[in-house]
Amino acid sequence: MAPPNSPAAPASQGRPGRSNLVTRILSALVLIPVVAVAIWAGRPWFDALVILFAGLMAWEWARIAGRRRNPADPTPAARLTVSDWALPGLVLAALVVIILLAERAPPPLPIGLPAWGLIAIASVLATIVALPAHRIRAVWFGLGILYVSVPALALLWLRDDPVTGLGIETLVWILALVIFTDTGAYAAGRSIGGPKLAPRISPNKTWAGLFGGVAAAALVGLLMALWLDGPSIWKLMILSGGLAVIEQMGDLFESAFKRRFGVKDSSHIIPGHGGVLDRVDGLLTVSVAVAALDYFGKGSVLSWL
Template sequence: MADPLALTPKSSYAELPLRIVSAILIAPPAVAAIWLGTPYIEMVVLAAVFMMAVEWARLVGHDRNPWLIGAMTAGAPQPVIGYFFGGFDIAAILTAILFLAMLVMAKIAKLPRGLWLAAGIPVIVLPAISLLFIRNDPMGVQTALWLVAVIAATDIGAYFSGRTIGGPKLAPRISPKKTWAGLIGGMLSAALVGTATILLIGEGDIPLIAVVSAIMAVVAQMGDLSESAVKRHFGVKDSGAIIPGHGGLFDRLDGFITSLPTIALATALSGASVLQWH
């Protein structure tokens, strides 16, 4: 969801073809993995974690150090593998150990931006584990696909409403292209997707899930803005180049960095999928 919120009513839709291409490349394998479950979802998650580890090293300025890239790409998947065999407790312990190990390694080697590098471990691992946790719920398929649809709707609604309406900027110091009109358009689109989901599955509270969906649009935008803030801090335009000229995996999945842990936590605390809330 890289910069979907627009500048002015006169903004062009030049990015639209690249957005469609990125959706075609990323969405089908992700949706198929969610639908099919084990072992496909684990394979896709591990591949994504590996790629995001490389991108994070690049993002925080360590892309020319093969040792650090190796440490990130070898370390980041370990908590996810630990989750496969030992559940959340093992994954949490491994995440903490790896975070501290990266800090110590950076300190010993007197590397700059060591804290930033170590921060990539929880940033990458928590959404990955959250997706697996959500998928393992009895309503996991529906919940995961609902969230994918909500984030996609947020992106689309924000893109078109932002470029059509324009207006005041949402966070000009972090991401100058985003507008309040785009955010509101994304929230409305997400609420419509939430409503359609409840009508489709035949259970749940429509007004409640519509509101939850709109809130998730805001949570996703927080992930988007957070990634934009990191890129601005390090002077990086894109996290990678999966789609030439249109960014990397972090740029495409930034909304899920915040939304997946939020939904996983809500599911764990309530003991039920959000789609079953009343």
């Protein structure tokens, strides 16, 4: 979820102009209340929002993976051939939506497979559909099922939290952590600069930006602990800082994926922001990490930390 000219963005991307900044702000002013209301409302509104975003992310993933590199083309990547990604993209989006609906629909739904079984079958189907046009690269389409559906299921599961009832608080913490991490990384990277973190993947991303993101996330942990008056302040600050590293790893993974196929933005669905994947790359990894902590800790990490 890095800003376009943040340390996590491709080097080819320039500084946004005034009009683009206004567009970004307006888009955020629309999206943030929608997400906040959906989190507060829970089912079925939060489910619908997650499923919608997951379908869009699957489509964006296929759009990127469908690009073909042309050795004779001096640009980073050849032009996008619609036929290479349109059908796999629709299949990918449909399979992800089916997985989520199958998990969230009220019983009795005539699908008795667990989530991991549905994901495995969907990954194989997505790979088979992409195989004729992409050969060995078709495996990227199967990977897209895993990349999108697992975090989406994690977010839905975290919102429910039937054990401790802290679903809303957990999601507020996660979203604030991701936003503050990106903002802190952007501010520190721009103002301090210094050695590059991963120059081959994201040339503008610096170690200073990483530490700035960790510090900003630790601040979120402090504020969350004070708000809930339950979790250990220092433990939640340390955990939040660690999750900031995981958030940046998710950012780097998506940057590496786009760079592999010569793509700057996953799409242009969100005015001024690019695509959904561009905005939630860090959220995907953090949600899975927190869901794992909740699962093995028998309840929200905010209740036992």
